[in-house]
Amino acid sequence: MRLYKAVLREIPENLKPLLLMNILSAVATMSLVALVSTAAREGGTGQISGRLMLMFAITVTLYHVTHIYTLVTASKDTERLIHKLRIGLFDLIRRTDLVTIEKIGHATLQGVLTQDTQILAEVLPMVVIGFQQAVMLLFLAAYLAWLSPVACILAFGLAGLTVAIRFSRVRALRTMMQRADEAEKRVFDGLTELLHGFKEIRMNALRADDVTRTLAAASRESCRESSLLKAQWGRNYAVIEAMLFSLVGLMVFVVPLWVAGFHAVILPTTIAVLFISGPVSTVSFVTPLVTKAEMALENIEKIKAQLFSAAKTAASEESELLEQAPLSIALSRAELSFRDGKGAPLFKVGPLNAEFRAGEITMITGGNGSGKSTLLRLLTGLIPLDSGFLLADHAELRIGQMQDYRNQFSAIFSDFHLSRRLASIEEPDQEKIRLMLERFGMQEKVSVVNGSFSTIDLSSGQRKRLALIVAELEDKPIIVLDEWAADQDPHFRRIFYEELLPDMKTRGKIIIAVTHDDRWFHLADRMYRMNEGQIEETNRATVI
Numbered sequence: 001m002r003l004y005k006a007v008l009r010e011i012p013e014n015l016k017p018l019l020l021m022n023i024l025s026a027v028a029t030m031s032l033v034a035l036v037s038t039a040a041r042e043g044g045t046g047q048i049s050g051r052l053m054l055m056f057a058i059t060v061t062l063y064h065v066t067h068i069y070t071l072v073t074a075s076k077d078t079e080r081l082i083h084k085l086r087i088g089l090f091d092l093i094r095r096t097d098l099v100t101i102e103k104i105g106h107a108t109l110q111g112v113l114t115q116d117t118q119i120l121a122e123v124l125p126m127v128v129i130g131f132q133q134a135v136m137l138l139f140l141a142a143y144l145a146w147l148s149p150v151a152c153i154l155a156f157g158l159a160g161l162t163v164a165i166r167f168s169r170v171r172a173l174r175t176m177m178q179r180a181d182e183a184e185k186r187v188f189d190g191l192t193e194l195l196h197g198f199k200e201i202r203m204n205a206l207r208a209d210d211v212t213r214t215l216a217a218a219s220r221e222s223c224r225e226s227s228l229l230k231a232q233w234g235r236n237y238a239v240i241e242a243m244l245f246s247l248v249g250l251m252v253f254v255v256p257l258w259v260a261g262f263h264a265v266i267l268p269t270t271i272a273v274l275f276i277s278g279p280v281s282t283v284s285f286v287t288p289l290v291t292k293a294e295m296a297l298e299n300i301e302k303i304k305a306q307l308f309s310a311a312k313t314a315a316s317e318e319s320e321l322l323e324q325a326p327l328s329i330a331l332s333r334a335e336l337s338f339r340d341g342k343g344a345p346l347f348k349v350g351p352l353n354a355e356f357r358a359g360e361i362t363m364i365t366g367g368n369g370s371g372k373s374t375l376l377r378l379l380t381g382l383i384p385l386d387s388g389f390l391l392a393d394h395a396e397l398r399i400g401q402m403q404d405y406r407n408q409f410s411a412i413f414s415d416f417h418l419s420r421r422l423a424s425i426e427e428p429d430q431e432k433i434r435l436m437l438e439r440f441g442m443q444e445k446v447s448v449v450n451g452s453f454s455t456i457d458l459s460s461g462q463r464k465r466l467a468l469i470v471a472e473l474e475d476k477p478i479i480v481l482d483e484w485a486a487d488q489d490p491h492f493r494r495i496f497y498e499e500l501l502p503d504m505k506t507r508g509k510i511i512i513a514v515t516h517d518d519r520w521f522h523l524a525d526r527m528y529r530m531n532e533g534q535i536e537e538t539n540r541a542t543v544i
C-alpha cells in the first residue's frame with residue numbers, strides 16, 4: 001500500500017485522532033440502527049418516549065461532528081501531503097542536473113506536478129471516507145451478528161461476494177485507466193504541438209491538416225478509452241445496487257424461512273441491512289479510486305526516485321565553498337556521451353582539454369552541432385562529465401564544491417530564460433541600471449520597479465540586452481555568452497565586442513564567448529574551435 005506508506009511517512013500527525021473519530025462515528029451509526037429499530041417498535045404501540053428522541057438527536061449530532069471532523073481533516077491533510085510532495089519535487093528539481101531534467105521532459109514533470117497531484121487531492125479524502133465506512137461496516141457486522149448470526153453471515157457473504165467481484169475487476173480497470181491516461185497524454189502532446197507551432201501551422205495548410213488530423217485521432221482514441229472505462233464503472237455500480245436490493249430481499253423473504261423465530265428480529269435486521277447498503281456501496285466505489293491514487297502516487301514517486309538519484313550524484317550532502325573566485329577554469333580529458341533510451345551512444349563530446357583564464361577573452365567557434373553548447377554545459381557544471389576532470393585554479397573540483405562553482409557564473413545561453421524579477425541581485429544599483437539601459441537604448445522601454453523589470457514583452461534582441469544587463473549587475477567572476485551578438489544590430493554588436501567585452505576583461509573576469517563574428521576574432525586572447533565533439537586550440541589567424 002504505497003498510499004498508506006506515503007501518509008505514514010509524510011503526514012502521520014492526525015492518524016490517531018482520525019481513527020478515534022472513525023470508531024466514534026461507527027458507534028454512532030450502530031446506535032442509530034438500534035434507536036431506529038426501537039422507535040419503529042415503539043411506534044407500533046403508538047408511544048414514542050422523549051428519552052429515545054433525545055438519544056436519537058445526540059447520536060445524530062455525534063455522527064455529524066465525527067463525520068465533519070473526518071472530512072475536514074482528510075481534506076486539509078491531503079493538501080498538506082500534496083504540498084510536501086511538491087516542495088520535495090521542487091527541491092530535487094533544483095538540485096538535479098540538466099540532462100536528467102531534459103530526459104524526463106518538461107511535459108512529464110508538469111504532468112506529475114499538476115495532474116497527478118490533482119488526482120491525489122480529489123481521491124484521498126474519498127479514500128478516507130471509504131475507510132470510515134469500512135470501520136462502520138465492522139461495527140454493523142457485530143451488531144447484526146448479535147441480532148442473528150445467520151442473517152449476518154448471509155448479508156456479509158453476499159456483500160463480500162459483490163466486493164470480491166469488484167476486486168477481481170480491479171486489475172482490468174487499472175489497465176483501462178492506464179490506457180485512458182496514455183490516450184489523454186497523446187491529446188495533450190498534440191495540443192502542445194498545435195499551440196507551440198501555431199505560427200507554422202497558420203502558414204501551411206498541409207501542416208495544419210496533419211496536426212489537426214493527429215490531434216483528432218488522439219482525441220478519438222481518448223474518447224474510446226474513457227468511454228470503455230466509464231461504462232465499466234457504470235456496470236460495477238449497477239452490480240452494487242442490485243446487490244443492495246437483493247440483501248433486503250434476502251432478509252425479508254429468505255431468512256425467515258430458514259431461521260426459526262427470525263420474525264422477532266426481522267425489523268432491526270432489515271434496518272441494519274439498509275444501513276449496511278450505503279457503506280458497502282461507498283467502499284466498493286472507493287476501491288478503484290484507491291487504484292487511481294496509487295497510480296498517481298507511483299508516477300510521482302518514480303519521477304522523485306529518478307530526480308533523487310541524479311541529485312545525489314550531482315551534489316554531496318556537505319556543501320563546500322571554493323577558496324577564492326577562480327582565476328582559471330579548465331576541462332581536462334573531459335568526455336560525455338549522449339545516449340538513447342537503450343544506452344547506445346548518439347553523440348560523443350571529448351576528450352576535451354581547454355583552459356579559460358581571468359582577464360582573458362576566450363572565443364569558441366565551430367559548426368552547427370559540433371558540441372559548443374555541450375562544452376558550455378559541461379564547463380558550467382550543468383551536466384556531469386562521464387569521465388575526466390573539471391578544474392578550478394588547476395585543482396579538481398569536488399562534488400561538494402559544485403554549487404559554489406556554478407555560483408561563480410553569469411551565463412546567457414542560446415535558449416536563455418529572462419525572468420522579470422531581478423532575483424539574483426540582492427540590492428540592484430539603480431544608477432548602474434539607468435546607465436546600462438541608456439547604453440543599450442532601452443531607457444524608453446524598460447525601467448526597474450520594486451526589483452522587477454517593468455516589462456519583458458520585447459524583441460528577442462532586446463530581451464538579450466536585458467539579460468546582459470542582469471549579468472553585469474550580478475558581476476560574477478566568470479561570464480559565459482552563447483552567440484549573444486547573433487541577433488543584435490551592428491551598433492550594439494560593436495558596443496558588445498569593442499566596449500563591453502574589453503571592459504569585462506579589464507575587470508579581470510573569465511570571459512567565454514561562443515561566436516561566429518570573425519570580424520572581432522582579433523579581440524580574443526585565446527580561441528578554440530569545436531568540430532564533431534572535439535576541441536582544438538587554434539590561433540586567430542587560422543580561424544579567420
Ligand SMILES: Nc1ncnc2c1ncn2[C@@H]1O[C@H](COP(=O)(O)OP(=O)(O)OP(=O)(O)O)[C@@H](O)[C@H]1O
Binds near residue numbers: 347368369
Ligand atoms: N540532450 C541531448 N540528447 C541527445 N543528443 C544531444 C543532446 N543535446 C545535444 N545533443 C547532440 O549533441 C550534438 C552537439 O550539440 P550542441 O548543441 O552542443 O551543438 P552546437 O555546436 O552548440 O550546435 P549549434 O551551433 O547548432 O547550437 C548534436 O549532434 C546534438 O544532436
